[in-house]
Amino acid sequence: MEIGGTLIAGPAKGPLYGEITVPGDKSMSHRSVMLASLADGITEIHGFLPGDDNVATAQMFIDMGVKIEWLNDKKTALRVYGVGLHGLKKPEAMLDAGNAGTCVRLMTGILAGQEFESTVTGDASLRKRPMKRVVDPVRSMGATVTGNDDGNLLPITISGGKLNAIHHVSEVASAQVKSCVLLAGLYANGVTLVNEPKPTRDHTERMLPLFGQPVDVAVDGTISIFPNNRLTAPEGVVDIPADPSSACFFAVAASLVDGSDVTLKSIGINPRRDGWRRVMSDMGASLTLENEAKVGEEPVADVRVRSGGLHGMHVDPNDVPDAIDEFPVIFAAAALADGEFVLEDAEELRVKESDRISAMADALSAAGADIEERPDGAVIRGLASLKGGAEVDALGDHRIAMAMAVAAQRADGEIRIHNAAAIATSFPNFVALAQSIGMNVRWQDEV
């Protein structure tokens, strides 16, 4: 959790305008470096997200003997010299996932397949997040995991090797849990199956076949993997599309600021990541798709956003996993939309980098919004504008900081957002891109 860093945001001085390309997808960047490290051969990855979360994942593999060459200063392109499924070396020190839940939860699956013992930790925020959801399944596959609160809290120590195939029926709709089990399944002695209560992002299922490892998805949603005992570096470059979770901040900002017209270039529109577009369209946003294409196994398109009268709505619980990271900024949209917005069945928001229901309720209320916290969501009644002069706390959570910077575009004065430095975990150039379309946001110490 990066503490410190104050953003000064809002109000917008005029319509937002422009065509922008946001950085690479965070989920896919993690997975690309993981699979490339475990493959036989050399993989080149382009469009990698150089956020702290993804750099932490790359560093873990460097710490386990994988050679990784950054191909540019921005760290958006890299060459990974894969060591094969069984080629990782015992790290000399603790592995550090920083702020990244995806890193530690997926790595739990990979480390469960290693005969050496390794210990993983993270920053103060990650050390509070629940790990039992991934520790329990890898234990039932035969790995040994120890840690605080019976392995629920980092640091955890993992060792394993040849694992037993299991059928894991997950209680939470979590792509991290599903992916952990599938990655552990690479080291199992038979077919590993996973069921989830609602479908979640399927990047692991889409990316493994690029590395020569088939994954089967049955009509009833059961996902299964029969391990090849080998991953192979793909022939061409692995291209990562632009991250819809980052693009969504600008989509909401453009919807909220009168007269805006912003195009988000070539962003991922995988249905399991596209919940934000369904929710925003149901709220009356003007979103049009242009130039639909495919990047690797992932569908992408330009999304053109024009400002429009947003209204409240009741979110379909089935859309929740598909928009899970976008709710902070969707709350910002709802706080400035006509009528009532209701979100239920989203208690997972409470175990992210912060408790995102209470973090957004506190921050938006401090800025004068009408938001009522519920155990599993919130009820928000929209107002015409937020209160300038508010001081809000992003609690070291990148998405709270960026969501409040967007909300502030419709305040009647500046809003100061404290503890916002964690933006660097997922979107290092957020402020520069926001300024490029005309958003009024700057770091306090920026001249």
Ligand SMILES: O=C(O)C1=C[C@@H](OP(=O)(O)O)[C@@H](O)[C@H](O)C1
């Ligand atoms: O698998 C992934 O890449 C992710 C899954 C989601 O977490 P959960 O699996 O905990 O829902 C999401 O919030 C996170 O940002 C990325």
Ligand SMILES: C=C(OP(=O)(O)O)C(=O)O
């Ligand atoms: C929840 C998030 O990430 P992670 O779980 O990887 O920390 C996020 O980026 O919003």
